[in-house]
Amino acid sequence: MATTDNQSESVVHILTETRRYPPPQGFAEQANLRDPGVYERAREDPETFWASVAEELHWDQPWDRVMNWTPPTVEWFTGGKLNASYNCVDRHLDGAQRTKPAIVWEGEPPGEERTLTYEDLYREVNRAALMLRSLGVEKGDRVSIYLPMVPELPIAMLACARIGATHSVVFGGFSPDSLADRINDGEAKVLITADGGYRRGKVVPLKENADKALEKTPSVRKVVTVERLGRDKYPVNMLENRDIWWHEAMASVTESECPPEPLDAEHPLYTLYTSGTTGKPKGLLHTTGGYLVGTYLTTKWVFDLKEDDIYWCTADIGWVTGHSYVVYGPLANGATTVMYEGTPDYPDKDRFWDIVERRKVSVLYTAPTAIRGFMGWGAEYADKHDLSSLRLLGSVGEPINPEAWVWYHEHIGRERCPIVDTWWQTETGMILISPLPGLTTTKPGSATIPLPGIEPDIVDDHGNSVGVGQDGYLVLKRPWPSIARSIWGDPERYVAQYFSKYGPEVYVTGDGARRDEEGYYWLMGRVDDVLNVAGHRLGTMELESALVSHEAVAEAAVIGIPHSVKGQGIAAFCRLRSGIEPRDDLRQQLREHVAKKVGSIARPDNVYLVAELPKTRSAKIMRRLLRDIAEGKVVGDTTTLTDPAVLEDIKRNYGGAEATE
Numbered sequence: 001m002a003t004t005d006n007q008s009e010s011v012v013h014i015l016t017e018t019r020r021y022p023p024p025q026g027f028a029e030q031a032n033l034r035d036p037g038v039y040e041r042a043r044e045d046p047e048t049f050w051a052s053v054a055e056e057l058h059w060d061q062p063w064d065r066v067m068n069w070t071p072p073t074v075e076w077f078t079g080g081k082l083n084a085s086y087n088c089v090d091r092h093l094d095g096a097q098r099t100k101p102a103i104v105w106e107g108e109p110p111g112e113e114r115t116l117t118y119e120d121l122y123r124e125v126n127r128a129a130l131m132l133r134s135l136g137v138e139k140g141d142r143v144s145i146y147l148p149m150v151p152e153l154p155i156a157m158l159a160c161a162r163i164g165a166t167h168s169v170v171f172g173g174f175s176p177d178s179l180a181d182r183i184n185d186g187e188a189k190v191l192i193t194a195d196g197g198y199r200r201g202k203v204v205p206l207k208e209n210a211d212k213a214l215e216k217t218p219s220v221r222k223v224v225t226v227e228r229l230g231r232d233k234y235p236v237n238m239l240e241n242r243d244i245w246w247h248e249a250m251a252s253v254t255e256s257e258c259p260p261e262p263l264d265a266e267h268p269l270y271t272l273y274t275s276g277t278t279g280k281p282k283g284l285l286h287t288t289g290g291y292l293v294g295t296y297l298t299t300k301w302v303f304d305l306k307e308d309d310i311y312w313c314t315a316d317i318g319w320v321t322g323h324s325y326v327v328y329g330p331l332a333n334g335a336t337t338v339m340y341e342g343t344p345d346y347p348d349k350d351r352f353w354d355i356v357e358r359r360k361v362s363v364l365y366t367a368p369t370a371i372r373g374f375m376g377w378g379a380e381y382a383d384k385h386d387l388s389s390l391r392l393l394g395s396v397g398e399p400i401n402p403e404a405w406v407w408y409h410e411h412i413g414r415e416r417c418p419i420v421d422t423w424w425q426t427e428t429g430m431i432l433i434s435p436l437p438g439l440t441t442t443k444p445g446s447a448t449i450p451l452p453g454i455e456p457d458i459v460d461d462h463g464n465s466v467g468v469g470q471d472g473y474l475v476l477k478r479p480w481p482s483i484a485r486s487i488w489g490d491p492e493r494y495v496a497q498y499f500s501k502y503g504p505e506v507y508v509t510g511d512g513a514r515r516d517e518e519g520y521y522w523l524m525g526r527v528d529d530v531l532n533v534a535g536h537r538l539g540t541m542e543l544e545s546a547l548v549s550h551e552a553v554a555e556a557a558v559i560g561i562p563h564s565v566k567g568q569g570i571a572a573f574c575r576l577r578s579g580i581e582p583r584d585d586l587r588q589q590l591r592e593h594v595a596k597k598v599g600s601i602a603r604p605d606n607v608y609l610v611a612e613l614p615k616t617r618s619a620k621i622m623r624r625l626l627r628d629i630a631e632g633k634v635v636g637d638t639t640t641l642t643d644p645a646v647l648e649d650i651k652r653n654y655g656g657a658e659a660t661e
C-alpha cells in the first residue's frame, strides 16, 4: 500500500527509535485490571467475556443470546431489556454515591460553576424526560440537540434515553446549514438549543443559528431553549407556539418521576453524524445495550476508574468522544465527570491546568492537537500549577506524534502517569486499541494493542495480512458490542462503506496502520478522502461541495496538509468561473464561505486559485501532486498529466506553501 494523501509522515520513523514505558511502580499493583489472562480468555470465548461485563449493568430483562451475528448484521444481548438513563443515574442512588458529584461543570467565564450530584442528576433527568413527553416526544422519536457544553446537554441526552427517544447531538460549532441537514435527515420532532454559549470570550449565537436552520426543517414542532447567556443581555427571537424556554418548560412539569422505559438492547439510543468519503455526512446509529456495555467497560479499564477519581475528558459532547467518555461511560460507572464549556486559552493559556489544580482532576483525557498547542505555548503555563492530583493521562482523536507524547508525559504527567493513547472511531462507539494502564508497556506514538475481545488485522488490497512493519489497511474481524449498527436511513451505504471491500465479516476502518514485531499497532492516519483536522473528521467532498457552491468557483479540490498543531490543515485549490479574476480578497472570501457553510472547524488554511486543476488522462484530480505543491516539495513524475503546462502554471503562480493567516 502506498502512503496516501492524508497520511501523516511524522510517524514513519517510529518503528526504529522507540523508548518503552512500563506501568509506573505502584500503579500496576493497584490497577483495576491486573490479570493479563483476560486477553486470552476473551480471545477464546468472546461471548462469555462480554456477557460477564454486561452482568455488571442493570437489566430489566435478561438477554437470550449474547451475540447474534449474520454478517454484516450483528445484534448484542438479543432479547434483553434495559434503560441507559437508569444505568447512568438511578443505579447510583443507593448509598454514598447518591450525594457524590456526577457532573462538575465549569463555564468559560471564570467563576461560573455548577455541580450536580447523582441525586440532582436524577431529579433533572426525570423532569426533562417528563417535559419531552409533554411536548409530544414518544419512544422511537428523534430529538436534535444543539447546545454548548452545559449540564443541560447530558441531561437532555439522558432524558431522551429514559423515554426511548433517539437523540442526535449536533456540535455547537456547526453552521445553520449543517444543523438543518442533520435535523432533516433524522426528521427530529423537537430541537433543544440555547440562546448561546461562550467560546474564547466570544458569544456563539446558537439560537440565531438554529432559527436559520429552522426555516428549512419542517419536522420540528417544538424548540426548547436553554437560557445560558441571559435574556436581558442577549435577547433572542421566540416564535409563539413553537419556542419555549427550558426552565419554564421544566417548571411546568408537575410530576417528579418518570419511570425509565425498559428498552430492547437494540433500541436506537442515538445517531451522531460524521464525515465520510461522499458529500453528505452520515448518521451513525448506536443502540442501547451493546453501546452501554462497551463504553462502561472501556471507561473502567482504560482509565482505571476508581471510586474517588475526578475524571475529565475535555472533548465536546458534540463528538463521539464526548458521548462515550464524558457522558455514557463515566456515568455508567458512577464516576465524577468534569465538563468545561470553553477553550484551553481563556482567560489565559493555563486554563486547563487551573481546572486540574482546583478540581483535583486525577484522570485527564484530551487530544494531540491540544497537547501540541500546549507544547507551542511552553511548559511554563503548566509549571505554574500543582498537577499532583493527576495519575493517568489519555489521548484520542488523531495519531499522537512521539514528541507530543513525551512532552505530555514529562510536563503534564511529570513522569508519574501512564499515558493511554486510545484508537477508535465514531463507528466503533468505544475504544478498541489502547494500553491497559496497569498491564501494558507503552511506546510513544503507538496505541499499543487491541483490548480484550477485539480482533484487528492489517491487510493489503486483497485482504491478506501484511507482515511486520508493512503498511496496510486496518480492519476488524469480529464484532464488538458497541459497533454502530447502521447509517440512519441508509443501510445500504453502511454495508457498502464498511463491509464490502473484504466481504461482510470484515469491518473496514478507513485507517492505515502498521504492526511492529511485538504486535503493537501504529496508526498512520486515514487512507480515504477523510481529513482529520484538529481531531475533527471532515470529508474532502463535503468541503469541495461547499467551495463550488460559491458563485466564483467552477471546480475545487481539497487536500490535507501537515500542520504542526492541528495535525492536518486544509488546502483548497479552486478553478474560478470564466471571467472571474483571481484576487486576494476572494481567497479570504472563500475561506469564510466554507466556514459559513460547514462550520468554522472547516475553514481552509490556504486557498489557491488556479487556472486549471491537474488531472490524469482519466480525469482524476491528482491530489498527490497538489499536496506536493502545497508543501512546496519538488514535483515528481508528471507524465500522466493531460496537460503538464497546467502544472507549470500552478507551480509558477502558487509553488510553495503559503500561509494566509
Ligand code: WTA
Binding pocket: 274, 319, 320, 321, 395, 396, 397, 398, 399, 400, 421, 422, 423, 424, 425, 426, 427, 447, 509, 510, 511, 523, 524, 525, 526, 532, 535, 536, 537
Ligand atoms: C483517528 C474519534 C490515531 C482515526 C474517537 C480514526 C486516531 C478517526 C486515534 C476517528 C488514535 C482516532 N491514533 N488515530 N489514538 N483516535 N484516530 O470518528 O483516523 O471522530 O479513523 O472518532 O480518528 O475519528 P472520530
